């Protein structure tokens with residue numbers, strides 16, 4: 001995760017006219033999040049969670065706006081964004097499939113699942129399908145080792161997975177079934 | 184070895200006392216109806232220092248991995264100076280193999296909140312951050328709801344603890360992490376709450392003196408706090424009646440019931456509550472219905488991958504805090520063993536664990552950042568069959584050189600990597616040697632004259 005160098009110095013920032021951090025959001029955060037932390041910097045993670053959830057990534061422009069709102073440097077925001085796996089600087093698919101690859105899942109045959117999804121969606125881990133529907137991720141232990149192998153579909157955990165079950169989940173996600181939560 | 188009654192799983196049906204199919208999330212009303220928040224009531228009738236002393240007397244060892252006694256930690260707090268003081272509840276639970284805190288969040292969140300309220304009163308901490316890993320989406324929702332219920336029920340909030348029974352007021356805030364194992368390390372966790380990257384801090388100063396936002400802070404595991412509530416309610420002597428003394432003269436005892444999550448090749452994997460000191464073989468055979476498909480036991484992760492593995496001849500190891508000293512592993516950790524049957528490829532196990540640590544190293548310390556990459560590379564080579572016995576030696580050398588114990592790193596993540604890899608290679612050396620090519624040995628031949 002954390003320590004790979006990112007090309008931040010040469011990064012081109014895509015901009016759009018309307019701000020990500022709107023006046024309404026600022027008012028909401030000022031009321032709901034800022035009072036929970038002793039410093040403004042402390043409010044950064046809950047705010048990033050909201051942005052990631054809304055846009056499925058953290059746009060660079062949003063980082064600049066958040067930095068201004070919290071009165072911290074843009075570098076401090078980038079630092080936090082790039083450290084945590086759940087915050088991404090590239091947009092994820094509508095359905096993020098995170099297959100656990102840690103030890104209990106590996107010894108309970110996670111590889112069959114992973115290979116199946118790779119083939120079916122023609123994806124390698126960390127890639128997103130061209131239509132933006134699916135992102136495949138390999139994840140470390142999801143805290144459900146007793147029901148291995150497991151995978152997250154967005155924010156919903158699916159346990160004791162088989163190829164049939166995961167196929168069904170993918171079919172449902174393709175059909176746009178919202179029952180599988182949001183990224 | 185069995186408990187006479189469930190303690191932490193009182194409201195979470197678990198074999199042998201109940202049927203897991205009956206489990207449901209216990210809300211505020213049901214919790215109160217079944218005797219909940221009485222421990223808090225009792226605590227509030229005592230002086231704060233008396234509460235600390237009860238937990239100290241009982242020797243409640245931390246359930247987050249290190250086994251440090253909670254009461255002792257609480258007594259290290261800097262004196263009250265009128266400024267803010269914090270409790271940080273560690274629900275990061277990202278150690279592969281570990282899934283016990285999740286059980287408490289899923290089904291009995293108020294048991295945890297009661298422990299939090301008691302710890303806050305005992306240590307006079309005014310703000311509690313419930314730090315939960317990002318991947319626990321469902322658990323974060325359950326805890327958030329329970330916290331709201333607790334505010335509405337007068338546990339937390341301005342009026343003071345337990346509807347103002349004590350004037351001391353506590354705020355409880357849920358903080359979601361975002362996918363970084365290192366934030367389970369107590370100072371990495373504090374950095375994450377401050378909105379920064381989760382880089383562990385150099386200690387001292389310890390959090391009890393200078394922690395969150397520079398203020399005195401106690402960091403405790405979810406299960407530790409839940410256990411502390413029971414100790415306050417039923418007394419230190421009751422707690423000491425469960426578990427076991429140390430096998431070493433003068434050693435610290437292992438008291439109390441413990442949640443143990445068993446995964447891997449057993450018939451009924453899951454979280455069970457057992458007294459500390461229960462044998463791994465009992466846990467597998469009596470609680471989990473034996474090895475899957477009648478296969479033979481080959482080894483097990485002692486308790487979270489950081490602890491290393493127990494070998495085939497260590498099936499009867501007692502699950503208590505002496506396990507490290509007596510069975511060549513790092514320690515009991517979270518007491519959540521992953522069990523392997525005879526068909527398991529231990530080279531693959533080592534590679535899997537090495538990959539985990541390489542991915543999760545925060546990169547601050549060179550031995551951990553670079554060493555974890557080297558170790559993964561040589562294990563991949565060995566697994567492919569391209570390694571030589573020189574790789575094995577290098578592997579052990581690199582592993583042994585990283586961690587707090589050799590004194591080369593800031594935090595214990597590197598020790599976990601060190602112990603995991605060394606114990607697997609040492610206890611299953613034959614399997615590794617069968618996979619590597621022999622080292623090139625020059626042979627000199629003198630031909631004729």
Ligand SMILES: Cc1cc2nc3c(=O)[nH]c(=O)nc-3n(C[C@H](O)[C@H](O)[C@H](O)COP(=O)(O)O)c2cc1C
Nearest residue numbers: 245246247273275276277367368369403404407595
């Ligand atoms: C790399 C690393 C990861 C850790 N992860 C966790 C964790 O997920 N949960 C936890 O409770 N403790 C974890 N710990 C232990 C904590 O640093 C700390 O000892 C513990 O939260 C203290 O609580 P306790 O005394 O109640 O056990 C971790 C330690 C290290 C070095």
Ligand code: SF4
Nearest residue numbers: 545547548551592594
């Ligand atoms: S030991 Fe590893 S994880 Fe811990 S601080 Fe150093 S680099 Fe980071």
Ligand code: FES
Nearest residue numbers: 100105142144145
């Ligand atoms: S190893 Fe996959 S959930 Fe723990």
